[in-house]
Structure formats: structure tokens, C-alpha cells
Amino acid sequence: MAQAGSTSKPPMNSIAATLRRGRQAAGLSLTELAHRAGIAKSTLSQLEAGQGNPSLETLWALCTALELPFSRLLDPPRPRVQVIRADEGQAVASAQADYRATLLSACPPGARRDLYRIDAEPGTPHTSAPHAPGVVEHVLLTAGRALVGPADDPVELSPGDYAAYPGDQAHVFEAREPATQAILASEYL
Amino acid sequence: MAQAGSTSKPPMNSIAATLRRGRQAAGLSLTELAHRAGIAKSTLSQLEAGQGNPSLETLWALCTALELPFSRLLDPPRPRVQVIRADEGQAVASAQADYRATLLSACPPGARRDLYRIDAEPGTPHTSAPHAPGVVEHVLLTAGRALVGPADDPVELSPGDYAAYPGDQAHVFEAREPATQAILASEYL
DNA sequence: GTCATTCGTTCGCCTTGACGAACACCGTCC
DNA sequence: GGACGGTGTTCGTCAAGGCGAACGAATGAC
Numbered sequence: 001m002a003q004a005g006s007t008s009k010p011p012m013n014s015i016a017a018t019l020r021r022g023r024q025a026a027g028l029s030l031t032e033l034a035h036r037a038g039i040a041k042s043t044l045s046q047l048e049a050g051q052g053n054p055s056l057e058t059l060w061a062l063c064t065a066l067e068l069p070f071s072r073l074l075d076p077p078r079p080r081v082q083v084i085r086a087d088e089g090q091a092v093a094s095a096q097a098d099y100r101a102t103l104l105s106a107c108p109p110g111a112r113r114d115l116y117r118i119d120a121e122p123g124t125p126h127t128s129a130p131h132a133p134g135v136v137e138h139v140l141l142t143a144g145r146a147l148v149g150p151a152d153d154p155v156e157l158s159p160g161d162y163a164a165y166p167g168d169q170a171h172v173f174e175a176r177e178p179a180t181q182a183i184l185a186s187e188y189l
Numbered sequence: 190m191a192q193a194g195s196t197s198k199p200p201m202n203s204i205a206a207t208l209r210r211g212r213q214a215a216g217l218s219l220t221e222l223a224h225r226a227g228i229a230k231s232t233l234s235q236l237e238a239g240q241g242n243p244s245l246e247t248l249w250a251l252c253t254a255l256e257l258p259f260s261r262l263l264d265p266p267r268p269r270v271q272v273i274r275a276d277e278g279q280a281v282a283s284a285q286a287d288y289r290a291t292l293l294s295a296c297p298p299g300a301r302r303d304l305y306r307i308d309a310e311p312g313t314p315h316t317s318a319p320h321a322p323g324v325v326e327h328v329l330l331t332a333g334r335a336l337v338g339p340a341d342d343p344v345e346l347s348p349g350d351y352a353a354y355p356g357d358q359a360h361v362f363e364a365r366e367p368a369t370q371a372i373l374a375s376e377y378l
Numbered sequence: 379g380t381c382a383t384t385c386g387t388t389c390g391c392c393t394t395g396a397c398g399a400a401c402a403c404c405g406t407c408c
Numbered sequence: 409g410g411a412c413g414g415t416g417t418t419c420g421t422c423a424a425g426g427c428g429a430a431c432g433a434a435t436g437a438c
Binding site: 039040041042043046052053054055058 | 394395396397398399
């Protein structure tokens with residue numbers, strides 16, 4: 001299975017580590033896991049050694065046997081409690097002074113979802129250019145009132161209201177009352 | 190590459206569809222994408238036909254060439270605006286009357302992250318049994334005050350405070366003031 | 379019309395992933 | 409001691425994945 005010159009190579013070491021940790025966390029031996037997944041334990045041994053270039057079937061069988069989502073194959077980090085107080089956190093740059101987004105949780109390598117806290121004041125609407133394809137934004141208004149959603153079809157939200165919309169097209173956030181606050185989850189699967 | 194009797198087989202059709210849509214969305218031809226990814230166009234053709242059992246290298250090369258996160262290989266759905274008003278949404282069952290979780294956004298197939306709105310009153314702490322390995326919970330307190338986090342090491346949050354902690358061990362949510370509200374993102378990569 | 383260029387598919391060959399047996403290793407029991 | 413049952417590793421064999429050339433179809437230039 002020769003492979004021509006490609007750009008970057010898959011993170012086998014990362015996957016290998018994930019598999020090994022997953023197996024040990026489940027308290028399984030190589031033999032046992034290989035049996036459950038229906039693959040040869042030699043194959044599994046090589047994979048955990050970071051060698052080779054596994055096929056989709058093999059990876060899938062291992063994921064289901066370990067009850068791991070397929071997407072969890074890449075990434076090690078195991079966090080402990082992390083707290084960001086109300087007045088902390090790095091604000092995201094914005095040309096407008098009446099709109100402030102605070103990054104709460106950036107995606108670890110293998111990107112999936114960012115959490116922001118939005119603080120906005122009435123004024124000119126804050127419009128965002130389309131993001132990468134597949135991005136979905138979730139907004140939950142916690143205080144005030146705002147017009148949120150696709151630029152061509154926004155929705156007015158009151159406290160407690162929730163809205164989700166495609167982020168890969170132009171969209172707006174326009175505060176309608178002073179001290180408007182919201183949670184924004186930007187999901188770029 | 191024979192495969193012994195395993196449980197479920199990988200969703201090749203889904204991956205095939207994702208690849209084809211991704212390629213067409215990028216406006217690339219089979220030849221062009223194959224060249225960029227450094228694979229043979231015949232291989233790509235077969236993959237988009239849902240045939241075969243691609244190797245990790247092949248899939249990775251395609252993902253990087255299409256600028257798709259590896260985890261986005263499974264799932265099509267493209268949403269429009271979705272709104273859940275403050276008094277809407279299905280409440281999640283809970284034995285305790287003073288703790289209510291409202292599901293805002295469930296993961297589409299290929300699961301990754303759920304969004305909840307929490308409404309809680311002071312009383313007995315709401316403890317959760319450990320979830321699947323790898324789960325991370327994010328909490329952003331929007332009103333009131335609460336003790337949140339791992340059962341053995343919780344943190345007190347005030348409005349605007351944010352905390353993230355592993356969800357695969359016992360954890361608590363204990364309201365300290367009436368009408369306590371929070372956003373909870375359960376992330377199971 | 380013909381040539382040229384692109385598209386996506388199909389075919390034969392070669393490489394390589396996956397299998398299974400054999401292997402070395404370690405602890406336990408008799 | 410040595411015979412077990414368990415671990416994870418290495419090796420030879422076979423089938424399947426990936427490659428590249430050849431293919432038919434569709435389009436545009438001249």
C-alpha cells in the first residue's frame with residue numbers, strides 16, 4: 001500500500017497511546033481486547049506500538065470494543081477542575097467596544113468546540129464573517145435581549161432562550177438592551 | 190486483510206458521502222483532490238463509491254487535503270436556525286424536584302457534545318454517577334450561586350464564573366441560592 | 379467534423395496490512 | 409525443580425489495499 005508524498009502523516013503515536021490507555025482503563029489484556037474486537041492480538045500489539053497503518057475496519061472494531069467514540073482516537077489530555085472567574089479570561093479582539101467575547105474553553109488539539117461568554121451593549125450589530133464549513137453556533141441568552149442568528153434571518157432572544165444556527169454563513173449578534181449577556185458555543189466538528 | 194467476526198461494521202457509506210460532499214463543496218475534481226492528498230484517484234473513486242476499507246494514512250491525507258477535522262468523517266446534518274424558548278425544551282428526568290436540566294442541543298449521530306440549561310434550588314446536592322470515559326463537563330453559572338465539580342473537590346461559582354471538570358468520575362451540583370441557573374455542556378468526544 | 383482536455387471509472391500488478399502460530403517472559407501452584 | 413496459565417512480542421503466509429495505466433464519456437476549441 002504505497003503512499004505518494006503527502007503533506008502530514010497521521011498521528012499514529014497519539015492513536016497508539018489512546019488505544020493503550022483505553023484498553024488499560026477498561027482493565028483488558030491484549031488477548032481479551034483483540035478477541036472482543038475480533039482482530040488478531042498481533043495486530044493490536046503493533047498498533048499500540050505505534051507501528052503500521054491500520055485500516056478503518058480495524059480501528060472501528062477497536063473503538064466499538066472499547067466503547068470509545070471514533071472521534072476520540074486523537075487526543076490525550078485529561079483535565080482537572082478549571083475555573084475562570086467572572087472578571088477573568090482573555091477577551092477576544094473585537095473592533096467594537098460594545099461587544100466583548102471571552103474565551104472560556106478552547107478546543108484541545110483535535111478541535112471540536114469553543115465556549116465563549118458574550119457581553120454586549122446596544123449599538124451597531126456585531127456581524128461575523130462566515131467561518132469554516134460545518135461550523136454551528138449555539139447561543140443561550142442569559143440577560144438582556146438580543147437579535148441573533150443568520151444575517152438574513154435573525155431571531156430575537158429573551159433571557160433563557162436558546163438558538164443554534166450555521167456559522168459558515170454571515171451571522172449577527174445585536175444587543176437590544178444594556179448589559180446583554182449570552183453563552184456562545186462555536187462547534188466546528 | 191481478513192477480519193474475524195466483529196460486532197458492527199464501520200459506516201463506509203456515511204464516510205463515502207462525507208468525502209464526496211466535502212470534495213464537491215471545495216469545488217475539486219477527483220483528480221485534483223487525489224493529487225493534493227497524494228493518493229491515487231482510483232483509490233479515491235472507490236472510497237467515494239463506499240467500497241473498500243481505507244487505511245488511516247489514506248483517510249488522514251484526505252482530511253487534511255479537504256481541511257476537514259478527522260472527527261468530521263461521520264455525519265451529514267446541516268441545520269438551520271433552531272430556537273428553544275425559555276419555557277420550552279424537554280426537561281431531563283431527575284429524582285429531585287429542586288434540580289431541573291433542560292436539553293438544549295443533543296448531539297447528532299457521531300456524538301460529541303450536549304448543551305443543557307440547569308435550574309436548581311438549594312437543598313440536597315445533585316450528584317451524578319460517573320459517565321463514560323473521556324467525558325468533560327463545562328459549567329457556566331448565570332444566576333445564583335452553586336458548588337460545582339468533582340464530588341471530592343468541588344468549587345463555588347458566582348454568576349459569570351466558569352468551570353470544567355472530568356465527568357467520568359462522581360460529580361455534584363449544589364445550589365447555594367434560590368433560582369440558581371447555569372449552562373452545562375457535556376462533552377463526550 | 380477532429381483534436382484536445384477534462385471528467386470519473388475499471389483493470390492488473392505490487393506492496394502491505396492482518397492473521398495465527400510460535401516465541402520469550404513472568405508469576406503461581408504442586 | 410517443572411508444569412502450568414497468563415502476559416505481550418515476533419515471524420511467515422495470504423489476501424486485500426493502493427497505485428498507475430488504460431478506458432469510455434462529456435465538453436470545448438479550432
